[in-house]
Amino acid sequence: MSTPAYDDRDLVAPGLVRVRLDLSYDGAAFSGWARQEGRRTVQGEVEEALRIVTRSDERFELTVAGRTDAGVHARGQVAHVDLPEAVWAEQRDRLVRRLAGRLPHEVRVWRAEEAPPYFNARFSAIWRRYAYRVSDHPGGVDPLLRGHVLWHNWPLDVAAMNDASLRLLGTHDFAAFCKRREGATTIRALRDLRWERRPDGIVEGTVRADAFCHNMVRSLVGALLFVGDGHRPRQWPAAVLAAGTRDSAVHVVRPHGLTLEEVAYPSADELAARNAEARARRTLADADATG
Template structure:
């Protein structure tokens, strides 16, 4: 399958249309977002195959943020260029008809040539969902992280406070992270409880590889009482990943929103995951 992507100033000249899509998926069956040379199942590969059938020509997509194996998305954004002319409905309903049950296109929008799903994004938002109960859940086993030890949400929320703002997040960065800089700006980091569910809701200008899962691991260690509240700040200031504890499981992690400048006018959609939508009024 072709991976050719014309530059923005070439799109119109080549007679291409740039299209953006909203995509949601359950990541449990996939090796992650990114298409791999080995051909193992990935979200990108499944989406490109479905779109190529609708377009009757090869389609290659660019996403806002690559997710790891087992990680889910409710608000992934992608773009692609095509010469195919199809009704708007075809790019949504037609593509969904070709997709497996655990991937869905939620909206489409024809975009100007200078739109880029990754590089034009101004912020990204993730939610990490923990099921906190002594008994392992029979449902949502691959969609939440189960923690059997009682977690103190107030301690977790207090520990999160020093992490807000612009910092060097090297201690929360995976060793294989390819980001040019470990400095990121955390706009909010909220910990809330809804029955047996604890939700870590985090928004930033960008994220490092495994950053949210490492944040979740630190906060859960504090919530369980294994570490003091001050430990989150100490890990941050130490800038050493080896001091940052265990990387939390991918199951409970969701990319829920990608933000862009207002002139692009991308469609809005409720924040997920679906089983948490009843808490939207409380979570904001």
């Protein structure tokens, strides 16, 4: 599949500077990332803090790498915002500190720096990595971790979960594990899906893909927990994937166990090409053609 070298949508308007923000948040008290009228969201809080610290009458809109759902956390979220050159010149050396004084304690911006040409927090990303954490201890979850770890009241076989996970890797149509959105593709390249039991007993899943469709990670986790506790055979998640339709037995697990851990980007000279590739509508034929 050929793609154009660049897209005019990636050019920053004259007089503006594109700024990359690296941030984290506890999603428990938010209705997700995306700004929603009448609801408390991470985007809304950060945009309002930016408006206040820059003493602006207008809101500067953020573009984010991963639009996390209500209750989902982030440790390695990335966003960008286009600021007037004069505002950036005044704020660049103190923006992080000033935002710390305005943002709620559930949200922190750790870095703010001028982005390279063609950088787009959403389209430039080559992969996103999430972690999902589960406790199968019969006594439940450590109270100090309860906001970030799901309790599963059945013992989990991590080896069985890993075996089932391997069968899902690659580029597939994940319609069976996604909530469909009009006009959006459900074809994704799942690069990593594995589980390990940490020394503290928590079972941690790592999920990495070029991008994720709505509810994809939480649906995959729900299916694999059923394998881990013996309610379904190891082949079942792959069979659901192949069927291509939502299975009522696949549960979307609760959001609080999920954290966006990291977003990766290519080198600066590859950003424009990556943006074009990400915007192109994916098909399974394209995946087969590129191997």
